[in-house]
Amino acid sequence: MRRALLFAFALLALPAVQAADLQPYTASYTADWKQLPMSGGSAERSLTKNDNGTWTLSFKASMMIASLTEGSTFKVDKGTLLPQTYNFERGGLGKSKKIDLSFDWASKMVTGTDRNDAIKLPLNNGILDKSTYQLALQNDVAAGKKSMSYQVVDGDSIDTYDFRVLNAEKVSTKAGQVEAIKVERVRDPTQNKRITEMWFAKDFDYLLVRLRQVETDGKEYNIMLLNGTVNGREVKGS
Template sequence: MITTYPKTARSFSRISLLALLCCTLSNIAFASGGGISAIPDASPKMLVQVEPINAEPIETQTTKPQTIKTQAPKSGEILPYQAEYKISSDSLSTNATRTLSKQGNNWLLSQHAKLMFIKVNEESLIENSKDGLRPLHYEYSNNMSSKQDQSINFDWATHSASDKKYRKPWSSKISDDTFDQLGAQLKMREAIINNRLDKEISLTVVNRGKHKTYTVKQLGEETIDSPAGKLQTIKLLRSRPGSSSETTIWLAKDWNYLIVKLEQREDDEVYSLELLSATLNGKTVKGLRQ
């Protein structure tokens, strides 16, 4: 039984990573720049204890009894949420909790997952700058091996990122569009919410000192069945030149473009992420009513 631990640990770590890597999709390199004008500028802050927020529920409009549909958020409006996901690969599966909350004028995006004795935690602190979202700090911890721990600091005064906690400390220059693998998903959603997602975009992610650029294509729209109900989504495809890995991701149109489903294919392996339940700005995410 002991001999199965390393294999399980490696597999789970990879699944967890991939679930966010697809969101690394969010690490979109928006050459056009421009931020969310509705969000004020903020000074960088270090990661501190997050206090829960009391969010106001989203108001809905129902002009007809049979049309009960939540209005899409206004342009530029990112909303806090808490979501439960199922992560699967072959015979392995586990649940992960992902939370987006306000911390002062910044956003804190976190994910926590557990499989048997394995725990994986990730957090990304993201600044609301006048030029849009940009990362300030990223943390990754895996209780199976401290060698995998990461603690990335982003210094925008010098346009550099560094990690002195990783087993191989590193420091490198970064471009304006660089994000960590978790916070990148919020940047992607910001672009979609603000109608800045073209048919094809590129993105850059820094992870363990390495920079990788991805291409994201918008494939269209699709209504899919999920444990949370039938949801209208936009469908994206992420790929990287020279890599056999491709990721398909579905985002809920009527729910602030939350990730509803994700599938990553690499050679003969398939990893998936599926939304089980969520609350957006205090309102329970529900599917379309027939």
């Protein structure tokens, strides 16, 4: 159950992500486990531009006695999002997990370790890590796309993540009622019955404001925006 929620926290084709389209932001979230009497968790996500022109996407989450940190550095070259490094660490009770990846676009290789197992994969344009694909999704939703597909380094393989836009909805958050676009992860129901739904704020650079995940055993987790700023502008709904 803890692993499932941490996976939900970390959710939030060739992506055409322009550097000018990226807006630095910070966001804090609360978490709710519907099956537990005590369901307190928190998370923070931020996107910052570095002095050398690269970007850093950072994520930290904590719940009960478990924690998770995730970070990516990337750059945008001729409209293409290029991951540079990816780091992930989960601690607490149960199995810990640590991933470190390096993306070498000159040699077209992804190298690193996943729980001490060596990773070495061919690197082609359009391949993303498990953090930066979310920026591509954000950008594609903002561009009005209705279905999206991404090639993502996941363990020792490159998997396809598919999404589709469902509809526009108002989401009630701690920052007020926000106009949002609802998106779902597309999975083969005969292979995986997990449900993942996300809501992106239309008026705040399509920042993730809510995430809902239902596991195959029926357990449901919700993550909701507490507060945030996009390019210095406070996220404030009606």
